[in-house]
Amino acid sequence: MxxxxxxxxxxxxxxxGLIRDGDAVTRADLAxxxxxxxSTVAQRVGALLAHRLVYEAGQSASTGGRPPKVLAxxxxxxxxxxxxxxxxxxxxxxxxxxxxxxxxxxxxLDITDGPERVxxxxxxxxxxLLRALGRSGQEVRGIGLGVPGPVAFDTxxxxxxxxxxxxxxxxxxxxxxxxxxxxxxxxxxxxIMALGEHWMHWRDCEQMLYVMVGTGIGCGIISARGAVHRxxxxxxxxxxxxxxxxxxxxxxxxxxxxxxxxVASGRALAEQLLVDPTHDSGTRDVLxxxxxxxxxxxxxxxxxGRCLGNVLASCVNxxxxxxxxxxxxxxQTEQLLAGVREIAFxxxxxxxxxxxxxxASRLGDRAGVIGTTIMVTEHVLAAAAVDELTRPAAQRRxxxxxxxxx
Numbered sequence: 236m237x238x239x240x241x242x243x244x245x246x247x248x249x250x251x252g253l254i255r256d257g258d259a260v261t262r263a264d265l266a267x268x269x270x271x272x273x274s275t276v277a278q279r280v281g282a283l284l285a286h287r288l289v290y291e292a293g294q295s296a297s298t299g300g301r302p303p304k305v306l307a308x309x310x311x312x313x314x315x316x317x318x319x320x321x322x323x324x325x326x327x328x329x330x331x332x333x334x335x336x337x338x339x340x341x342x343x344l345d346i347t348d349g350p351e352r353v354x355x356x357x358x359x360x361x362x363x364l365l366r367a368l369g370r371s372g373q374e375v376r377g378i379g380l381g382v383p384g385p386v387a388f389d390t391x392x393x394x395x396x397x398x399x400x401x402x403x404x405x406x407x408x409x410x411x412x413x414x415x416x417x418x419x420x421x422x423x424x425x426x427i428m429a430l431g432e433h434w435m436h437w438r439d440c441e442q443m444l445y446v447m448v449g450t451g452i453g454c455g456i457i458s459a460r461g462a463v464h465r466x467x468x469x470x471x472x473x474x475x476x477x478x479x480x481x482x483x484x485x486x487x488x489x490x491x492x493x494x495x496x497x498v499a500s501g502r503a504l505a506e507q508l509l510v511d512p513t514h515d516s517g518t519r520d521v522l523x524x525x526x527x528x529x530x531x532x533x534x535x536x537x538x539x540g541r542c543l544g545n546v547l548a549s550c551v552n553x554x555x556x557x558x559x560x561x562x563x564x565x566x567q568t569e570q571l572l573a574g575v576r577e578i579a580f581x582x583x584x585x586x587x588x589x590x591x592x593x594x595a596s597r598l599g600d601r602a603g604v605i606g607t608t609i610m611v612t613e614h615v616l617a618a619a620a621v622d623e624l625t626r627p628a629a630q631r632r633x634x635x636x637x638x639x640x641x
Contacts, residue, residue: 323517431601446559545582
């Protein structure tokens with residue numbers, strides 16, 4: 236029987252959270268923090284020990300009698316598999332449950348090869364990385380993917396992704412379901428990049444925009460309590476098709492004219508600057524031209540920054556973020572950032588920009604795998620998920636829980 240002051244939902248998952256945060260590291264501490272009976276704490280700690288989520292790390296100082304045993308989170312109790320899939324590249328990693336990458340690699344990738352071919356390649360990389368670490372598929376606690384298109388987050392299915400032909404409505408979680416007994420989470424790549432940047436460098440900021448300027452343009456929104464704001468259907472932050480004034484002569488692939496992505500993305504700049512049709516036109520080529528001091532490329536990137544700044548000024552006035560982080564290959568150029576700052580600060584309200592910080596990404600192209608890792612580990616270690624994991628098998632069967640999403 237619980238004590239009168241017991242907190243609601245004080246299951247094994249809440250105890251694990253207290254241990255992970257260092258708020259309570261002995262059984263007696265856990266009982267005091269939660270108001271649970273010591274016998275109940277002992278039973279739930281026993282379940283955490285049985286699933287290797289915690290271990291006894293030693294003994295704390297005694298205040299009389301036998302010294303209490305200290306409990307610690309076991310970050311090696313499993314691994315998560317994560318990947319950031321872009322339009323032309325991929326970064327793949329295996330991380331521990333603390334969110335620390337154990338191994339990480341980068342590859343060129345063509346997302347237009349379609350889901351079956353891309354996911355088969357990705358799973359082969361996962362298997363190879365697990366083998367290199369001496370880990371098995373049975374140790375996988377969760378899988379996370381970021382993809383370059385809109386995603387229905389609840390089902391893990393891309394929705395009409397312009398740069399991903401053949402992926403529309405494809406259930407990525409179902410594809411992995413026969414290979415791993417673990418939840419599969421899928422999100423738009425800019426959302427997970429925003430999460431990674433925020434988690435590592437901006438956790439004191441509750442309102443943040445992460446803008447990726449690469450082959451395309453996207454925006455991830457971090458709102459209150461550090462959560463990704465996805466909107467009603469997962470389309471929040473899609474600034475790529477906002478109209479830029481005085482650019483109606485530029486047609487966009489969406490069928491409209493003057494869209495931000497059509498005038499300021501890496502793809503648009505490559506089409507503007509690289510005249511050799513046999514050349515591999517891409518954002519990296521534009522970046523090389525700017526670094527080489529090409530005046531036309533330098534001016535084009537500065538103007539792209541001004542166009543982006545025009546759109547972001549409206550975002551600043553509407554959302555009032557405390558920080559805007561610019562990521563993607565072109566964020567490595569001072570010309571882009573200078574153009575953004577020039578217009579965004581001029582066109583925004585003084586109150587909205589009084590304390591606004593507009594900076595380049597610190598994580599670079601690692602933001603995606605870090606954000607995906609955080610998304611997955613926070614999901615699998617959430618109190619409700621841990622409660623379900625540690626519940627007796629007969630009860631879990633009764634709930635009919637699924638091993639994957641979508």
